[in-house]
Amino acid sequence: MPQPQFPLYIPSKSRAAIATTPRFLDTIKVPYRLVVEQDQYADYALHFDESKLIVLDPKYLDDYNTFDDLGNTKSKGPGAARNFIWDHSIEEGHAWHWVMDDNISLFARLHKNERIPVGDGTIFRAMEDFCLRYKNIGMAGPAYWMFAPSRSKLPPFLTGTRIYSCNLIRNDLPYRWRGRYNEDTDLSLVMLKNGWQTVEFMAFLQYKLPTQTLGGGNTEAFYNSEGTLPKSQMLVKMHPDVTRLVWRFQRWHHHVDYSSFKNMQLIRKDDYAIPETNPYAMVKVERKPRKSS
Amino acid sequence: MRTVTQKYALKSVDSLTQHPQNPRQGDVESIRSSIEANGFYGAIVSQKSSGYILAGNHRLQAAIASGAERVPVIEIDCDDTTALKILLADNRTNDKASYDNDALVAILESLSSADDLEGTGYNQEDLDTLLRILESAGTHPIDAFEEWEGMPDFEQDDKTSTFKVSIHFKSSEDTEAFFTLINRPKKPTMWWPVDDQHVGSDVFQKYVAESE
Numbered sequence A: 001m002p003q004p005q006f007p008l009y010i011p012s013k014s015r016a017a018i019a020t021t022p023r024f025l026d027t028i029k030v031p032y033r034l035v036v037e038q039d040q041y042a043d044y045a046l047h048f049d050e051s052k053l054i055v056l057d058p059k060y061l062d063d064y065n066t067f068d069d070l071g072n073t074k075s076k077g078p079g080a081a082r083n084f085i086w087d088h089s090i091e092e093g094h095a096w097h098w099v100m101d102d103n104i105s106l107f108a109r110l111h112k113n114e115r116i117p118v119g120d121g122t123i124f125r126a127m128e129d130f131c132l133r134y135k136n137i138g139m140a141g142p143a144y145w146m147f148a149p150s151r152s153k154l155p156p157f158l159t160g161t162r163i164y165s166c167n168l169i170r171n172d173l174p175y176r177w178r179g180r181y182n183e184d185t186d187l188s189l190v191m192l193k194n195g196w197q198t199v200e201f202m203a204f205l206q207y208k209l210p211t212q213t214l215g216g217g218n219t220e221a222f223y224n225s226e227g228t229l230p231k232s233q234m235l236v237k238m239h240p241d242v243t244r245l246v247w248r249f250q251r252w253h254h255h256v257d258y259s260s261f262k263n264m265q266l267i268r269k270d271d272y273a274i275p276e277t278n279p280y281a282m283v284k285v286e287r288k289p290r291k292s293s
Numbered sequence B: 001m002r003t004v005t006q007k008y009a010l011k012s013v014d015s016l017t018q019h020p021q022n023p024r025q026g027d028v029e030s031i032r033s034s035i036e037a038n039g040f041y042g043a044i045v046s047q048k049s050s051g052y053i054l055a056g057n058h059r060l061q062a063a064i065a066s067g068a069e070r071v072p073v074i075e076i077d078c079d080d081t082t083a084l085k086i087l088l089a090d091n092r093t094n095d096k097a098s099y100d101n102d103a104l105v106a107i108l109e110s111l112s113s114a115d116d117l118e119g120t121g122y123n124q125e126d127l128d129t130l131l132r133i134l135e136s137a138g139t140h141p142i143d144a145f146e147e148w149e150g151m152p153d154f155e156q157d158d159k160t161s162t163f164k165v166s167i168h169f170k171s172s173e174d175t176e177a178f179f180t181l182i183n184r185p186k187k188p189t190m191w192w193p194v195d196d197q198h199v200g201s202d203v204f205q206k207y208v209a210e211s212e
Helices: A021-027 A038-047 A058-063 A079-091 A122-132 A183-193 A220-226 A229-238 B028-038 B057-065 B080-095 B101-113 B124-136 B172-182
Strands: A008-011 A033-036 A053-055 A096-100 A104-111 A114-117 A137-144 A157-159 A166-170 A197-208 A243-248 A251-256 A282-286 B006-012 B044-047 B053-055 B070-076 B205-209
Touching (some): A008 A021, A008 A079, A033 A038, A096 A122, A104 A122, A114 B205, A122 A137, A122 A197, A137 A183, A183 A197, A183 A251, A229 A251, B028 B057, B044 B080, B053 B057, B053 B080, B057 B070
Parallel strands (some): A008 A033, A008 A096, B044 B070
Antiparallel strands (some): A104 A197, A157 A197, A282 B205
């Protein structure tokens, strides 16, 4: 069965017992590694094979550009671990890497108005191979489940937009994660502004537990206590040309205008070729109903 | 057009004062690189009454970093309000400008071929970025279905409802009577006709590779 050719990394914090992404990947037999902070290693080792654990180099936390002046007074978010992962995958000689949040419950395929979970790693390989057809894709990933309603007419992918939570990233780009919040949107915009296309696959989905329902994690420390204003303000500061602050539904939001990227094309590689036999043919098989909690 | 009263002089860098309210955050290193490659051209603009720099705060810093002792200065006679307007307008009018990228790339490529981008404010990475942006620029959005060839099958029709109705019952007896009438289990939402009700929900299946 097709497996991803690029490494999968999951930065995880304070969720050794409850992180869902690694557990789902285990069930579909897709290899991955968890990146954890040194002081949590022992806890994670109780739950995962140590061959799957990598300790985050603390230098990346110290050097991280939070894009504010608050230093270590609150969580820096997952960006530092993601930068470590980026460099780690380069050191291992990979051209691309996957980095995904630790609270993804499942990955699924959308087809014929059905959102059906996957039972193996085929979709990861399909996404990788799709990106490798083109010269100018910088980042790609599956859409959120809620952004791909099963009854809506949709294209197989969108371009020129933000990639959230499960990111396939081209390693030779000079950009890095930054900011205490909205790192995904920032990196997407930085790439787009520099002519690197982003691809959000609607044919492939990730189901994430809503923020804060799982406990633990990098963002637990601040989302509840300070509201949404600082995080929206930061994005406006990072990208004033395409972002504005809006008050809606009794809280602050940021609105990002992606319209300037809507006609950005995908540039096919010179050796672009479609395989004669589709290597990603998939079939539906029965699965056991999930245990109710 | 009104021309402001101004006087040109070569002045000691020590006699000039950075404007304390200047909100601009310039890239001094880039300016310095330009000064060292091209020399200091033009002049710093200062306000006669205060000595504050209205245009060229970062150029002065770059000039000092390049070892300058004196710089050309145009001293203008204006009130403080006008001075603040000039301080802003000098940068803001620049911010509002855009580029003809084709023309820009043509110049950069001609300089790059002689390996001489130094002092332009651009480097080879900037040129590569511009070339990539030009190459990927289009007039229409991508045809995602055309590009999807050779990927897993994808069909996703519009099956959203064309009409919704809310029904309110006065009593539980009325409720039971209604569901009996339409011969359907009692649920808060439903689709009609019945054969389309399971789209996208409660399917205990999974996708695996055909070869598995």
